[in-house]
Amino acid sequence: MATYSPAEAAAQSGFSIDTLRYYEREGILPRIERSAGGRRVYSDGDLWMLGFLRCLRDTGMSIEQLRRYGELSRDENTMPERVALLEEHAASIRGRIAELDTVLARVEEKADWYRGEIRRTEGAATS
Amino acid sequence: MATYSPAEAAAQSGFSIDTLRYYEREGILPRIERSAGGRRVYSDGDLWMLGFLRCLRDTGMSIEQLRRYGELSRDENTMPERVALLEEHAASIRGRIAELDTVLARVEEKADWYRGEIRRTEGAATS
DNA sequence: GATTGATCTGGAGTTGGCTCCAGGTGGGTT
DNA sequence: AACCCACCTGGAGCCAACTCCAGATCAATC
Numbered sequence: 001m002a003t004y005s006p007a008e009a010a011a012q013s014g015f016s017i018d019t020l021r022y023y024e025r026e027g028i029l030p031r032i033e034r035s036a037g038g039r040r041v042y043s044d045g046d047l048w049m050l051g052f053l054r055c056l057r058d059t060g061m062s063i064e065q066l067r068r069y070g071e072l073s074r075d076e077n078t079m080p081e082r083v084a085l086l087e088e089h090a091a092s093i094r095g096r097i098a099e100l101d102t103v104l105a106r107v108e109e110k111a112d113w114y115r116g117e118i119r120r121t122e123g124a125a126t127s
Numbered sequence: 128m129a130t131y132s133p134a135e136a137a138a139q140s141g142f143s144i145d146t147l148r149y150y151e152r153e154g155i156l157p158r159i160e161r162s163a164g165g166r167r168v169y170s171d172g173d174l175w176m177l178g179f180l181r182c183l184r185d186t187g188m189s190i191e192q193l194r195r196y197g198e199l200s201r202d203e204n205t206m207p208e209r210v211a212l213l214e215e216h217a218a219s220i221r222g223r224i225a226e227l228d229t230v231l232a233r234v235e236e237k238a239d240w241y242r243g244e245i246r247r248t249e250g251a252a253t254s
Numbered sequence: 255g256a257t258t259g260a261t262c263t264g265g266a267g268t269t270g271g272c273t274c275c276a277g278g279t280g281g282g283t284t
Numbered sequence: 285a286a287c288c289c290a291c292c293t294g295g296a297g298c299c300a301a302c303t304c305c306a307g308a309t310c311a312a313t314c
Contacts, residue, residue: 006290007290007291016272016273017290017291018273018274019271019272019273021292022271022272022273035280036280037279037281037291038279038280038291038292039279039280039281039290039292040291052237055234056230056234058226059230059231062270062271063270063272064270079241079245079248080245082241083238083241083242083245086234086235086237086238086241087238089234090231090238093227093231093234094231096227097224097227097228097231099185100227101224103182103183103185103186103220104186104217104220104224106179106182107182107183107186107213107216107217107220108213108217110179110213111210111213111214111217114206114209114210114213117206118207118210121206132261133260133261134260143302144261145302145303145304146301146302146303148262148263149301149303162310164261164262164309164310164311165261165262165309165310166261166262166310166311167261167262189300189301190300190302191300
């Protein structure tokens with residue numbers, strides 16, 4: 001199993017080093033292994049978790065919920081809860097997509113309307 | 128043309144009264160008409176604008192961009208800029224939808240995997 | 255005309271989620 | 285052994301976007 005320095009973990013996950021420490025303090029991440037000298041040593045598993053956390057975060061899961069997921073992930077017997085949490089999040093993503101679809105249509109409609117107005121105005125000026 | 132009190136404008140737009148004042152201070156909204164006594168009186172046009180601003184805001188447009196849109200809306204000759212701004216926003220919405228689609232698949236996959244694990248573990252316990 | 259509730263103003267405070275800082279240590283290189 | 289850069293800790297600071305507050309005013313009602 002490979003190991004990673006804080007800088008590598010940050011580069012690969014897209015979180016900043018400060019954010020990685022913050023997530024650990026907040027209990028989103030487990031206590032990360034340390035080297036003899038006290039530096040953090042991230043494992044493949046940690047990186048995997050980070051990748052998934054980034055997905056959740058990027059799709060709007062709050063720090064509070066992230067912490068809940070992190071805590072559950074440290075207990076083997078919580079898979080049903082994790083499923084529930086993920087399904088809830090999936091539902092919120094679907095809702096969000098629906099909302100975005102609706103607004104996208106409205107924004108495009110409005111842009112079209114403006115384009116029509118512009119043409120109309122140009123026509124008036126030229127006639 | 129109907130008119131609306133701050134409370135009505137808030138109720139219909141979904142913004143709080145404080146937010147309406149904030150948006151006006153920030154130049155997102157135009158200076159709203161006042162009654163003899165100095166109270167704000169919102170017009171149908173204002174409410175329409177608020178409805179659209181809410182769509183933009185809810186789909187992640189920043190206050191900064193909202194202000195830009197608001198400012199442009201006060202000048203008749205800026206329709207091309209408004210179109211550009213809306214198209215840019217439409218593009219960002221489309222990008223966001225694509226991202227959400229991707230993550231949604233991944234989250235569902237993970238939930239499925241957990242469900243598989245749960246079944247496996249139950250099976251082991253029962254056998 | 256007194257009460258009550260909505261609204262006014264300018265400015266301070268809050269929240270979520272980081273981000274930065276000071277002062278100190280680790281450890282590979284010259 | 286001296287250098288230097290990455291990293292450590294605890295805690296302060298920051299940013300966007302509101303949200304709340306104090307003290308005053310307006311307007312409809314008793």
